[in-house]
Amino acid sequence: xxxxxxxxxxxxxxxxxxxxxxxxxxxxxxxxxxxxxxxxxxxxxxxxxxxxxxxxxxxxxxxxxxxxxxxxxxxxxxxxxxxxxxxxxxxxxxxxxxxxxxxxxxxxxxxxxxxxxxxxxxxxxxxxxxxxxxxxxxxxxxxxxxxxxxxxxxxxxxxxxxxxxxxxxxxxxxxxxxxxxxxxxxxxxxxxxxxxxxxxxxxxxxxxxxxxxxxxxxxxxxxxxxxxxxxxxxxxxxxxxxxxxxxxxxxxxxxxxxxxxxxxxxxxxxxxxxxxxxxxxxxxxxxxxxxxxxxxxx
Amino acid sequence: xxxxxxxxxxxxxxxxxxxxxxxxxxxxxxxxxxxxxxxxxxxxxxxxxxxxxxxxxxxxxxxxxxxxxxxxxxxxxxxxxxxxxxxxxxxxxxxxxxxxxxxxxxxxxxxxxxxxxxxxxxxxxxxxxxxxxxxxxxxxxxxxxxxxxxxxxxxxxxxxxxxxxxxxxxxxxxxxxxxxxxxxxxxxxxxxxxxxxxxxxxxxxxxxxxxxxxxxxxxxxxxxxxxxxxx
Numbered sequence: 382x383x384x385x386x387x388x389x390x391x392x393x394x395x396x397x398x399x400x401x402x403x404x405x406x407x408x409x410x411x412x413x414x415x416x417x418x419x420x421x422x423x424x425x426x427x428x429x430x431x432x433x434x435x436x437x438x439x440x441x442x443x444x445x446x447x448x449x450x451x452x453x454x455x456x457x458x459x460x461x462x463x464x465x466x467x468x469x470x471x472x473x474x475x476x477x478x479x480x481x482x483x484x485x486x487x488x489x490x491x492x493x494x495x496x497x498x499x500x501x502x503x504x505x506x507x508x509x510x511x512x513x514x515x516x517x518x519x520x521x522x523x524x525x526x527x528x529x530x531x532x533x534x535x536x537x538x539x540x541x542x543x544x545x546x547x548x549x550x551x552x553x554x555x556x557x558x559x560x561x562x563x564x565x566x567x568x569x570x571x572x573x574x575x576x577x578x579x580x581x582x583x584x585x586x587x588x589x590x591x592x593x594x595x596x597x598x599x600x601x602x603x604x605x606x607x608x609x610x611x612x613x614x615x616x617x618x619x620x621x622x623x624x625x626x627x628x629x630x631x632x633x634x635x636x637x638x639x640x641x642x643x644x645x646x647x648x649x650x651x652x653x654x655x656x657x658x659x660x661x662x663x664x665x666x667x668x669x670x671x672x673x674x675x676x677x678x679x
Numbered sequence: 680x681x682x683x684x685x686x687x688x689x690x691x692x693x694x695x696x697x698x699x700x701x702x703x704x705x706x707x708x709x710x711x712x713x714x715x716x717x718x719x720x721x722x723x724x725x726x727x728x729x730x731x732x733x734x735x736x737x738x739x740x741x742x743x744x745x746x747x748x749x750x751x752x753x754x755x756x757x758x759x760x761x762x763x764x765x766x767x768x769x770x771x772x773x774x775x776x777x778x779x780x781x782x783x784x785x786x787x788x789x790x791x792x793x794x795x796x797x798x799x800x801x802x803x804x805x806x807x808x809x810x811x812x813x814x815x816x817x818x819x820x821x822x823x824x825x826x827x828x829x830x831x832x833x834x835x836x837x838x839x840x841x842x843x844x845x846x847x848x849x850x851x852x853x854x855x856x857x858x859x860x861x862x863x864x865x866x867x868x869x870x871x872x873x874x875x876x877x878x879x880x881x882x883x884x885x886x887x888x889x890x891x892x893x894x895x896x897x898x899x900x901x902x903x904x905x906x907x908x909x910x
Contacts, residue, residue, distance in 0.1 A: 402695040412855055414906070415863050416838050423833045426699050426780060433693075435777065435784045524740030528747040535751060539797040542820050547797065600824065613823065620790050620824040627793065 398428040449674025451629035465594035472556035480564030487565040490557050503574040519642045526638035534593040538627045541597020548597030577652050580659030581645040584666050585637035592630040596623035691780050701830040704773040706811045715767035758788040778828045787825040794821035839869030846908030847900040851886050865902025
């Protein structure tokens with residue numbers, strides 16, 4: 382068996398690797414025995430693996446990614462982001478207005494049990510707001526939001542490989558269901574409880590879902606219109622860039638889950654403060670995505 | 680000449696001008712490795728659940744967080760940190776590599792594992808299995824998007840000693856290809872059953888003009904002679 386990679390990578394490793402390569406071509410050229418050729422081939426494969434490994438410096442580049450990499454990759458893919466935003470927001474608005482003016486409409490996307498649970502969750506009359514809870518419950522909800530929301534984000538991205546159709550489905554579907562709940566609860570007059578709850582994390586959460594959808598659309602579009610590349614190459618290049626957007630969106634969803642579990646759920650905080658913080662979050666996020674890392678470039 | 684044959688060899692040319700070869704792993708070992716990993720993951724989650732159940736609601740939060748991590752990043756961790764092999768892949772001796780046969784990176788491993796959820800569709804990884812069967816290199820959708828490949832980890836079998844037959848020069852002409860075939864036959868005699876060896880040797884009956892055990896011995900003799908036993 383070979384020694385561990387670190388022991389192997391001595392200064393003369395490239396020279397020794399080339400020597401083995403030469404042995405292999407000589408062995409092949411002279412038709413030496415299959416055993417010998419297999420053995421040399423295996424040595425060359427192992428050497429190749431050590432010598433040509435791709436840079437794996439995720440940790441070193443994390444700071445760069447946060448400061449410049451993520452916002453610039455979002456900006457350079459803004460057409461996908463706009464399309465994804467439209468696919469999410471238009472159904473959301475239409476369904477929101479629809480459910481606001483005709484409360485029956487919500488039953489076209491949700492069954493009566495879940496409508497009832499939304500209602501009781503945000504009912505201002507109820508002594509405890511939906512999941513009113515101790516700090517243990519906050520932690521439980523944090524875990525749940527991570528598990529559920531980031532899972533949704535990942536699926537929204539991955540489903541994009543079906544020519545973008547899966548991402549479109551998830552964006553429209555999420556838009557419809559969020560819009561219907563918002564419209565329905567607004568029409569009931571549960572404004573303070575509902576908007577007070579969602580305002581803090583909405584900017585991060587909704588933007589992150591849109592970004593995951595945009596990444597999925599990029600993946601799918603590379604199959605629809607691969608340009609001058611083969612589809613195999615096009616999807617690989619699109620994937621490499623799209624996954625950066627997904628990393629950023631996942632981090633945003635972690636932030637959103639944190640806010641949602643430990644801030645949004647609080648009832649003691651004054652409503653105006655919650656709205657104010659929500660608006661501030663939205664502004665900061667917008668400014669970050671628009672301007673961060675512009676000078677550094679890609 | 681080799682590329683015209685249908686086989687599961689995968690070739691990459693290195694900058695040194697050498698063709699590297701690897702054997703691609705098909706759906707069966709990969710599905711089995713997946714099932715083993717699934718069992719390991721399930722057991723891990725069960726253990727975590729039992730341990731954290733003591734902590735009440737906060738424990739459930741941590742539990743859900745860990746379920747999320749295990750569900751999405753169990754393969755990523757092992758593929759990147761353990762040389763391309765999850766425990767299941769290790770058992771079946773297969774390994775994930777980039778398609779230039781370099782080790783997988785974080786990016787490619789994360790892409791191929793995020794896209795598991797697309798491969799799962801419509802149910803039970805049917806989409807992924809169909810993709811594996813129809814694409815060159817047995818790639819599921821995640822492999823296509825990440826540019827990865829699952830290959831067998833090459834195990835060098837120890838070379839068994841040659842048969843004891845005394846070397847003898849062939850009494851008929853042998854081209855280079857024929858010589859390699861005969862040498863291969865001699866070197867692999869320990870891996871092939873006696874019956875199969877007879878069958879193979881009998882094919883050459885028209886030139887060796889012997890059959891059965893005698894033909895096998897004759898070929899081994901020629902092989903040993905070609906390998907240097909020329910006293």
